[in-house]
Every structure is written in C-alpha cells, then in structure tokens.
Amino acid sequence: MTLKIAVSNQKGGAGKTTTAINTAGALAARGHDVLGVDLDPQGHFTEGVGYPEAYDEDADSLYEALLDITRSELINDLVHEHEEFDVITSHIDMFKLEGELTTARRREERLSMAFDALEHEYDYIIIDCPPNLGPLTDNALLASRNVIIPAPTRSTAMRALEILFDQIEILEETYDVDIRQLAVVANEVTQDSEADEMLEWFRNLFGEAVPVFEVRKRVALQRAWNSGVSIFAHDEECDMEAVYDDLAAHLEEVAAR
Numbered sequence: 482m483t484l485k486i487a488v489s490n491q492k493g494g495a496g497k498t499t500t501a502i503n504t505a506g507a508l509a510a511r512g513h514d515v516l517g518v519d520l521d522p523q524g525h526f527t528e529g530v531g532y533p534e535a536y537d538e539d540a541d542s543l544y545e546a547l548l549d550i551t552r553s554e555l556i557n558d559l560v561h562e563h564e565e566f567d568v569i570t571s572h573i574d575m576f577k578l579e580g581e582l583t584t585a586r587r588r589e590e591r592l593s594m595a596f597d598a599l600e601h602e603y604d605y606i607i608i609d610c611p612p613n614l615g616p617l618t619d620n621a622l623l624a625s626r627n628v629i630i631p632a633p634t635r636s637t638a639m640r641a642l643e644i645l646f647d648q649i650e651i652l653e654e655t656y657d658v659d660i661r662q663l664a665v666v667a668n669e670v671t672q673d674s675e676a677d678e679m680l681e682w683f684r685n686l687f688g689e690a691v692p693v694f695e696v697r698k699r700v701a702l703q704r705a706w707n708s709g710v711s712i713f714a715h716d717e718e719c720d721m722e723a724v725y726d727d728l729a730a731h732l733e734e735v736a737a738r
C-alpha cells in the first residue's frame with residue numbers, strides 16, 4: 482500500500498517545500514519508490530527539483546488532470562523521472578484551479594481520483610501543498626489522510642497551526658475520515674530563547690505520538706535546491722541529512738503499522 486503524505490502549513494515561509502523535497506529524497510535514498518507531487522500553484526517544488534521549464538510550458542499538466550474528472554488518467558503522462566524520485570510538476574495554470582473548483586462537483590476529491598488512476602504503485606507519495614487553506618490543500622489532505630507539518634520556531638506559527646487543525650477537523654467530520662499528524666518539522670532552528678520555547682510548545686502540543694524533527698539553517702540545503710536535487714543527491718556533506726533520514730525512518734515505521 483502506498484503511504485501518501487501531505488506536507489502542509491498555511492503559513493508561508495514555514496519550510497514546506499524544503500521539507501517535501503528532502504523527505505522524498507531521504508525515502509528514495511533508503512531504497513523506496515517515491516513520487517513527489519507539486520500541488521502548489523507557485524511551483525517552488527517544481528523549481529527545486531530542476532523542472533522550471535515545465536511550469537509554464539504549453540502542454541497538459543496537473544491542472545487539466547484535476548479540473549476534468551474524465552481525464553484523471555492523464556496523471557500517468559505527467560510523471561517526470563527525476564534522478565532521485567519521480568515528480569509531477571505544478572503549472573502556472575494551477576492559479577486558476579482553486580477558483581474553478583469552488584462550485585465543482587466532488588471538488589475535494591479530484592486528487593484522490595487522479596491517484597486512483599495511477600498505473601504505477603509507489604511506496605510513498607509526498608505532496609507539497611499550497612501555503613494556504615482551500616480546495617487544493619483539502620484535496621491533498623483527503624487524498625493522503627496523513628500530514629507532515631513544517632513550522633518555523635517563531636510564535637507566529639501558533640495561529641497558523643490552530644487554523645490548520647480546525648480545517649483538518651472540518652474535513653474529518655465532513656468526510657468521516659481520520660487525518661493523521663505524522664510529524665512536525667521545525668525549520669531553520671536557531672539558538673535563541675524564542676526557538677527553545679517554540680520547540681517545547683511543539684512537544685507539549687503534539688506529545689510523544691508526533692515526533693518533532695529539528696532542521697537548522699544550512700547553506701548546503703539551498704545549494705542542493707539550486708542544483709535541482711535533495712540534500713541526499715547533492716555533492717556536499719550536511720549534518721541535516723541525518724535529521725531527514727530519521728524522519729524517513731519514522732515514516733517507514735508508520736507504513737509498517
């Protein structure tokens with residue numbers, strides 16, 4: 482069974498895309514068959530894995546596959562074979578999609594239908610969500626029913642998490658599903674009192690069931706992004722590899738349950 486995971490936080494600057502790319506890279510480095518899906522209309526994941534030209538090319542994209550429920554199978558033609566893991570890129574037309582889905586039938590189920598049409602069975606699908614709550618993020622949460630939450634170690638993260646939890650609760654009640662919180666990734670952790678307080682707040686909020694992984698700011702992570710790969714395929718050592726590897730090991734444990 483494929484473990485599908487949404488990487489979501491409605492606050493911008495939370496390290497969402499860096500988390501998604503390096504989580505996919507960590508799982509691939511452990512020998513898993515991984516698909517990374519860029520559901521964010523801004524296309525940062527697409528750029529960060531080396532496909533900037535796909536973002537505005539004149540061709541069918543994820544936009545068409547999600548807009549028209551009769552074309553769900555199109556998703557199979559959208560897969561790029563990246564050197565680490567397969568990728569489905571975003572497209573500039575995705576900016577139109579949220580508005581067009583607002584009154585559409587089964588609007589929150591479009592991504593689930595597309596995944597059902599995938600001909601290849603992956604071990605893991607990692608979905609990079611938009612930095613806002615709306616039909617696309619709802620699609621990701623319902624299609625995956627699992628979420629990794631990236632968050633900055635600043636007090637502004639508190640309100641964003643409260644809003645995300647409220648939305649998850651609404652989806653769970655509306656669709657009678659459980660959406661599991663698998664991990665928190667605290668990004669760009671610094672050595673100051675506010676960061677320490679936020680890490681403690683995360684641990685108290687989520688308890689032992691949801692581990693908190695601390696990712697410190699490293700230039701190597703940006704350089705890997707610039708090279709179109711995760712830190713695991715980048716030709717530069719970085720101590721944060723161990724953190725993402727621990728996260729991948731945790732996801733393996735989740736998948737085995």
